[in-house]
Amino acid sequence: MTTQTAQTANKGQSLLSVQDLKIRIQMDKGVMHAVDGVDFEIKRGKTLGLVGESGCGKSLTSRSIIGINPKECETTGIIQYDSAMDSSEPLDLLSLHPNSKQIRSIRGRKIAMIFQEPMTAFSPMYTIGNQIMEAIRIHRTKNKKEAKKIALEMLSKVGISDQEKRFNQYPHEFSGGMRQRAMISMALSCNPELLIADEPTTALDVTIQAQVLELMKSLQQEFGMAILLVTHDLGIIAQMCDEVAVMYLGKIVEQAPVRELFSNPKHPYTKGLMKSMPRLGGGKGQRLDSIEGSVPMPIDMPPMCGFYDRCKDRIEGVCNARAVRKTQISEQHSVKCFLYSDERGGEPQ
Amino acid sequence: MLQYSIKRILMAIPVVMFISFIVFYIIQLPPGDYVSSYSAQMMAAGDVMTQADMDQMRSNLGLDRPVYEQYAIWIKKIVLHGDFGYSFNYNKPVMEVVKQYMGLTLVVSFVTMAFQYLVAIPIGIYTAVKQYSAGDYFFSGISFLGMATPNFLLAIILMYLSYTWFGDPLLGLFSNEYVNAAWSMAKAVDLMKHLVIPVIVIGLASTADLIRVMRGQMLDELNKPNVITARAKGLSETKILFKYPTRAALNPIVSTFGWSLSSIFTGSTITAIVLNLPIQGPVMYKALLGQDMYLAGSWLLFMALLTVIGTLISDILLAWLDPKIRTEFRGN
Numbered sequence: 001m002t003t004q005t006a007q008t009a010n011k012g013q014s015l016l017s018v019q020d021l022k023i024r025i026q027m028d029k030g031v032m033h034a035v036d037g038v039d040f041e042i043k044r045g046k047t048l049g050l051v052g053e054s055g056c057g058k059s060l061t062s063r064s065i066i067g068i069n070p071k072e073c074e075t076t077g078i079i080q081y082d083s084a085m086d087s088s089e090p091l092d093l094l095s096l097h098p099n100s101k102q103i104r105s106i107r108g109r110k111i112a113m114i115f116q117e118p119m120t121a122f123s124p125m126y127t128i129g130n131q132i133m134e135a136i137r138i139h140r141t142k143n144k145k146e147a148k149k150i151a152l153e154m155l156s157k158v159g160i161s162d163q164e165k166r167f168n169q170y171p172h173e174f175s176g177g178m179r180q181r182a183m184i185s186m187a188l189s190c191n192p193e194l195l196i197a198d199e200p201t202t203a204l205d206v207t208i209q210a211q212v213l214e215l216m217k218s219l220q221q222e223f224g225m226a227i228l229l230v231t232h233d234l235g236i237i238a239q240m241c242d243e244v245a246v247m248y249l250g251k252i253v254e255q256a257p258v259r260e261l262f263s264n265p266k267h268p269y270t271k272g273l274m275k276s277m278p279r280l281g282g283g284k285g286q287r288l289d290s291i292e293g294s295v296p297m298p299i300d301m302p303p304m305c306g307f308y309d310r311c312k313d314r315i316e317g318v319c320n321a322r323a324v325r326k327t328q329i330s331e332q333h334s335v336k337c338f339l340y341s342d343e344r345g346g347e348p349q
Numbered sequence: 350m351l352q353y354s355i356k357r358i359l360m361a362i363p364v365v366m367f368i369s370f371i372v373f374y375i376i377q378l379p380p381g382d383y384v385s386s387y388s389a390q391m392m393a394a395g396d397v398m399t400q401a402d403m404d405q406m407r408s409n410l411g412l413d414r415p416v417y418e419q420y421a422i423w424i425k426k427i428v429l430h431g432d433f434g435y436s437f438n439y440n441k442p443v444m445e446v447v448k449q450y451m452g453l454t455l456v457v458s459f460v461t462m463a464f465q466y467l468v469a470i471p472i473g474i475y476t477a478v479k480q481y482s483a484g485d486y487f488f489s490g491i492s493f494l495g496m497a498t499p500n501f502l503l504a505i506i507l508m509y510l511s512y513t514w515f516g517d518p519l520l521g522l523f524s525n526e527y528v529n530a531a532w533s534m535a536k537a538v539d540l541m542k543h544l545v546i547p548v549i550v551i552g553l554a555s556t557a558d559l560i561r562v563m564r565g566q567m568l569d570e571l572n573k574p575n576v577i578t579a580r581a582k583g584l585s586e587t588k589i590l591f592k593y594p595t596r597a598a599l600n601p602i603v604s605t606f607g608w609s610l611s612s613i614f615t616g617s618t619i620t621a622i623v624l625n626l627p628i629q630g631p632v633m634y635k636a637l638l639g640q641d642m643y644l645a646g647s648w649l650l651f652m653a654l655l656t657v658i659g660t661l662i663s664d665i666l667l668a669w670l671d672p673k674i675r676t677e678f679r680g681n
Contacts, residue, residue: 066582099586108583115574123575126674133430135582170672186582331637 001139007102011084015194015226016042021077023060023069024252030299034073035061036250039326042194044084047220047227049237050260051273052247055295056221058230061247062196063227065228066107067098085193097281109139112187118179121169129167132186154185157222158215177208185216191223198230213239233297234277238262243332246270249306250298256333266335268311313339350675354665361657368653373420376642376649381639382412383437389503410437423643434643438636444649446632453522454628458613460544461552465609469556470602473563474595477571488560495557500616504550504623519543521625551617554577555609559602568600570594603666607659610653 023035035057082090096103115121155163158181201209254267275289293310303323382519388398426432433443636645
């Protein structure tokens with residue numbers, strides 16, 4: 001850890017920067033633009049939340065970082081990765097072949113990932129210990145005894161007691177929360193500098209969810225890693241993140257530090273999301289707002305705002321006529337909406 | 350695990366007893382018995398058996414007693430003396446007839462089984478990994494053909510090809526000069542050569558079936574999240590393929606392992622007749638036609654036993670392979 005911080009000093013703040021990421025999938029009906037020009041940056045030791053509803057492309061975006069999307073996905077853009085774990089030059093992860101040794105030495109070692117469904121993410125055929133040790137034995141030590149020692153240590157770090165026994169148990173002998181803890185211990189077993197958490201608590205009930213989030217937070221402080229947190233839950237974003245990117249239909253529609261986004265949401269979609277969240281003191285019997293309509297399929301979309309059909313503030317002849325460009329509200333707050341764009345002019349009433 | 354195995358073996362005993370009774374009863378069901386079919390044969394040869402002769406013969410063979418009594422005597426002899434009765438057709442004890450054919454039957458069956466699994470599993474894996482590739486279509490085409498072609502037709506085609514290409518239809522399991530020769534290297538090689546056609550003919554349909562099952566299983570497993578997890582850990586694709594999807598896809602294959610042995614035994618009868626193989630299928634067929642009841646009964650009993658043992662082996666193998674099932678045993 002100490003070497004990591006020492007080297008961090010010589011490097012810039014940015015750990016990972018994604019530029020103009022596009023993922024296209026060839027379908028029977030045409031080409032689906034699942035991810036359409038996404039930019040974001042993850043800073044060392046910080047947490048970026050990627051929030052959006054199902055199918056908006058957030059999972060594809062996160063998985064493209066380590067190149068584990070299905071081969072049907074045609075991915076373009078730049079994913080600039082500046083590791084501080086060694087003195088290597090910044091590297092475009094997308095330029096690496098998804099099967100190459102180089103990307104495999106990054107996966108699990110420098111960038112680790114945890115998944116939504118800990119039941120299916122573990123194989124039912126092998127013990128938890130076997131599956132945790134796997135990454136350690138690829139990246140850290142060939143020695144089986146040593147690997148086991150590290151694995152047991154990690155299990156105790158994530159709050160699993162009776163590690164020796166747990167080590168030899170199979171995933172189905174674990175409860176959901178325990179499985180996700182084991183998954184976290186597996187991901188962190190090689191001290192990664194970036195943890196990608198794809199809906200890490202969606203499959204858990206609320207109390208367990210809180211525990212797991214707390215655990216992630218405290219481990220983040222201990223290990224000094226950055227987290228890319230993919231979720232559809234704004235509550236989790238508020239609790240965990242430093243910065244937030246809101247995704248809709250393959251695009252990031254708004255990006256801001258977490259306080260700024262919650263106090264001053266700009267995009268009609270973000271506003272809608274905020275209104276659909278239950279809050280304390282919201283008045284008894286009051287119905288939650290919902291965003292009307294459903295997400296269109298991003299196949300053969302004309303150049304227009306993807307949220308047009310569902311937007312309350314849409315401007316006919318503008319929003320459905322051109323593609324929206326990013327507008328900078330402040331230094332750290334950007335939004336993709338014509339309401340704030342010079343191209344249309346003026347602030348909305 | 351051991352406890353489970355013992356429990357399962359004990360449970361198999363009443364099953365086998367019950368099957369043996371049903372087997373015996375079914376063999377008795379068709380009208381007539383060995384004596385009547387024997388007299389019909391004599392008649393065809395120009396000889397005449399009187400009713401008294403037939404009654405005499407029946408009481409000699411014990412066929413005049415009630416079914417349950419015959420069954421009791423049969424079972425008693427099997428359990429106490431290992432005596433399965435007398436084959437009327439062959440004029441020998443059943444055991445001797447069985448022994449005569451058993452060796453080669455087992456050779457053909459096990460080689461066929463090995464052929465099925467050794468061919469089907471790798472092809473299944475290949476066609477799943479390279480789904481929709483030219484290779485996939487090729488093997489899929491072959492396996493559909495294999496499933497749809499009747500055994501006897503395939504046997505005849507292969508015999509014809511073998512005859513036109515090598516000048517020998519490779520009938521039977523040995524060339525003439527080796528049939529009665531003592532075992533030697535040359536005889537073993539000759540047997541190998543003669544095994545090629547029977548093994549392909551008997552095994553092709555099940556192999557094709559297994560390929561489809563393995564391919565489907567693999568396709569399922571390849572899309573499982575645990576494969577993505579493994580990839581995210583930095584494992585190489587080859588290691589992932591064999592450690593995760595293949596391992597998981599083998600379970601359903603193993604669970605059918607037990608039945609495949611007995612289905613090879615029964616499934617090979619027509620092929621054996623067409624190819625003139627000295628194995629049990631045709632013997633069993635003749636025994637059933639001629640109402641050679643003890644021989645037929647013993648074979649059927651043996652088949653039932655094979656199925657029971659096969660299922661047992663499958664279950665134990667599956668318990669050994671699948672941690673989930675293993676935990677359930679420990680729980681009980």
